[in-house]
Amino acid sequence: MGELRLxxxxxxxxxxxxVRGTALVTDVALxxxxxxxxxxxxxxxxxxxxxxxxxxxxxxxxxxxxxSCSASGVLLEAIRAGMAPVAIVTTRVDPIVxxxxxxxxxxxxxxxxxxxxxxxxxxxIAPGDRITVSLDGTISVERESEGVGDRVDA
Amino acid sequence: xxxxxxxTVRLTGDERAMLAGDAGEATRLAMRILVRLAxxxxxxxxxxxxxxxxxxxxxxxxxxxxxxxxxxxxxxxxRVPTSLNVVSLDRVRWQALxxxxxxxxxxxxxxxxxxxxxxxxxxxxTPYQTAAAPSFGEQIAxxxxxxxxxxxxxxxxxxxxxxxxxxISCALTGRVPAAGLHLxxxxxxxxxxxxxxxxxxxxxxxxxxxxxxxxxxxxxxxEVSVVEGLNAAPTSDxxxxxxxxxxxxxxxxxxxxxxxxxxxxxxxxxxxxxxPVRTLTIGPGDLRRARASLTTVAAGAPLDVVALGSPHCSLxxxxxxxxxxxxxxAATGVEVFVTTSRAxxxxxxxxxxxxxxxxxxxxVTADTxxxxxxxxxxxxxxxxxxxxxxxxxxxxxVGARAIFGSTADCxxxxxxxxxxxxxxxxxx
Numbered sequence: 001m002g003e004l005r006l007x008x009x010x011x012x013x014x015x016x017x018x019v020r021g022t023a024l025v026t027d028v029a030l031x032x033x034x035x036x037x038x039x040x041x042x043x044x045x046x047x048x049x050x051x052x053x054x055x056x057x058x059x060x061x062x063x064x065x066x067x068s069c070s071a072s073g074v075l076l077e078a079i080r081a082g083m084a085p086v087a088i089v090t091t092r093v094d095p096i097v098x099x100x101x102x103x104x105x106x107x108x109x110x111x112x113x114x115x116x117x118x119x120x121x122x123x124x125i126a127p128g129d130r131i132t133v134s135l136d137g138t139i140s141v142e143r144e145s146e147g148v149g150d151r152v153d154a
Numbered sequence: 155x156x157x158x159x160x161x162t163v164r165l166t167g168d169e170r171a172m173l174a175g176d177a178g179e180a181t182r183l184a185m186r187i188l189v190r191l192a193x194x195x196x197x198x199x200x201x202x203x204x205x206x207x208x209x210x211x212x213x214x215x216x217x218x219x220x221x222x223x224x225x226x227x228x229x230x231x232x233r234v235p236t237s238l239n240v241v242s243l244d245r246v247r248w249q250a251l252x253x254x255x256x257x258x259x260x261x262x263x264x265x266x267x268x269x270x271x272x273x274x275x276x277x278x279x280t281p282y283q284t285a286a287a288p289s290f291g292e293q294i295a296x297x298x299x300x301x302x303x304x305x306x307x308x309x310x311x312x313x314x315x316x317x318x319x320x321x322i323s324c325a326l327t328g329r330v331p332a333a334g335l336h337l338x339x340x341x342x343x344x345x346x347x348x349x350x351x352x353x354x355x356x357x358x359x360x361x362x363x364x365x366x367x368x369x370x371x372x373x374x375x376x377e378v379s380v381v382e383g384l385n386a387a388p389t390s391d392x393x394x395x396x397x398x399x400x401x402x403x404x405x406x407x408x409x410x411x412x413x414x415x416x417x418x419x420x421x422x423x424x425x426x427x428x429x430p431v432r433t434l435t436i437g438p439g440d441l442r443r444a445r446a447s448l449t450t451v452a453a454g455a456p457l458d459v460v461a462l463g464s465p466h467c468s469l470x471x472x473x474x475x476x477x478x479x480x481x482x483x484a485a486t487g488v489e490v491f492v493t494t495s496r497a498x499x500x501x502x503x504x505x506x507x508x509x510x511x512x513x514x515x516x517x518v519t520a521d522t523x524x525x526x527x528x529x530x531x532x533x534x535x536x537x538x539x540x541x542x543x544x545x546x547x548x549x550x551x552v553g554a555r556a557i558f559g560s561t562a563d564c565x566x567x568x569x570x571x572x573x574x575x576x577x578x579x580x581x582x
Contacts, residue, residue, distance in 0.1 A: 012194055013190075034547075034550055038215060066405070068299065069209055069297050069298065069316065069317045069321075070209065070214060070317070070318050071317060072317035072318050072319070073214045073218050073317070073319065076217045076221075076318075077216070077217045077218070080215070080217040080220075081215075093194060095191060095317070096315075098194045099187075099191055099318075099320050100317075102187055102190050102191060103221070106183060106186060106187060107217065
């Protein structure tokens with residue numbers, strides 16, 4: 001087991017279970033509409049650093065969403081298709097992302113927990129870190145010792 | 155949903171009754187979504203609205219369809235007059251337009267679900283150019299980025315950008331979170347944008363406004379900008395193009411044009427007497443660069459598609475296109491689309507303009523547009539448009555490279571079968 005740190009996140013949309021996943025981290029905002037294929041989970045915004053990555057089962061760490069009013073619909077489609085991330089951590093409250101998750105909860109009983117953290121805390125999360133999100137918003141960040149591969153737990 | 159969640163938002167008796175299901179299951183679900191989301195917007199209470207506009211009727215996938223049909227099946231009925239945005243098919247001519255039947259069936263089911271809930275069959279992204287337009291100061295729940303920007307900036311009505319499927323939730327409850335652009339202070343300008351050295355030969359052109367909007371959105375994103383120095387008398391269609399372009403390149407929901415838009419009779423009024431947080435200057439060079447960034451095909455290149463009507467062409471715009479197209483024909487192999495509302499389509503049919511456009515070789519569609527319905531033939535490599543919005547989205551959604559030009563350039567290029575652009579005052 002590697003280094004373990006705790007971050008206090010503010011719960012924007014709650015989950016009914018503790019969730020775990022590997023972190024996907026960027027400091028570039030992402031528009032889900034036109035940026036995420038909800039049926040495959042692939043980031044298709046070719047200008048975004050995550051282009052080609054799969055969000056499915058990951059914990060997304062990003063500043064906020066961007067652009068279209070339809071982003072909430074895209075997150076809902078991803079939830080229905082079973083291709084959604086396990087949690088979304090932003091540094092700015094994004095009502096459209098929160099809306100997509102609330103719809104997932106209301107329609108399918110499958111919310112994606114959405115949390116807001118300080119920018120400095122977000123900067124302390126590295127791609128590949130193993131993240132556990134507790135019900136109260138506590139985020140535990142576990143960094144594997146060097147040489148251990150990226151593994152998705154969720 | 156935590157049982158005590160309603161306590162974070164102060165609800166009226168009527169609102170509590172909706173949350174308890176007294177107005178039916180659909181309204182209960184809509185109110186739950188609204189009450190859960192209100193705190194995310196920073197609202198501690200809800201606000202009544204007088205009308206709504208729905209963007210969620212565009213077919214994006216089965217979740218959106220299931221949601222709408224569930225609300226309709228549970229007896230959902232809108233509480234306020236509600237207009238519908240474009241849908242993902244021309245409801246009358248989808249077969250002739252080659253829309254795949256399985257796709258058309260789902261798009262039509264989605265439209266029907268919203269109609270069943272009492273929404274009006276407007277099927278346009280320009281509800282502000284129909285009888286569904288709000289008036290100054292009216293509190294409304296509108297979705298669709300260009301319509302939100304136009305309603306706030308040009309009309310002075312009040313709405314935030316409401317995402318899918320919060321829009322129908324607001325319509326079923328007649329409520330919005332009391333936050334953001336519904337309140338006074340967030341409507342005031344924060345960024346001053348000074349236009350300097352822009353000649354009237356440019357501001358008189360129809361292709362000036364989308365370029366200005368596209369530049370503005372990229373500069374200010376979601377801030378409320380105040381544009382000073384636009385010495386012009388823009389039409390509703392000019393302002394429509396400006397608002398749509400600004401809401402494409404940035405998350406623009408509101409802006410002020412000093413001396414033109416209703417909340418900006420003076421610079422001081424637009425800022426509410428406060429100082430700008432920052433000041434930007436736009437000159438002809440910035441506008442030229444923004445215009446150039448919308449085009450990724452060289453002049454003279456072969457042309458596959460010409461698309462006019464994002465946002466939907468008004469009657470005036472359709473008739474201007476017909477005047478340019480009269481007695482001419484688009485070159486073989488060039489697909490020309492004019493996208494508009496059903497109401498305008500029927501007026502064109504009666505006035506004879508539809509026949510002129512059809513003789514030219516244009517396909518005039520109603521209810522939909524080329525970025526929400528598969529209208530453009532696969533394999534099209536170049537698409538010319540007078541819309542900054544189409545030019546921005548065409549590469550990603552249609553897979554074609556874009557060329558931006560004036561309406562006259564678009565028609566001349568359609569006739570020539572290759573890209574022809576008269577730079578006029580845009581040239582150095």
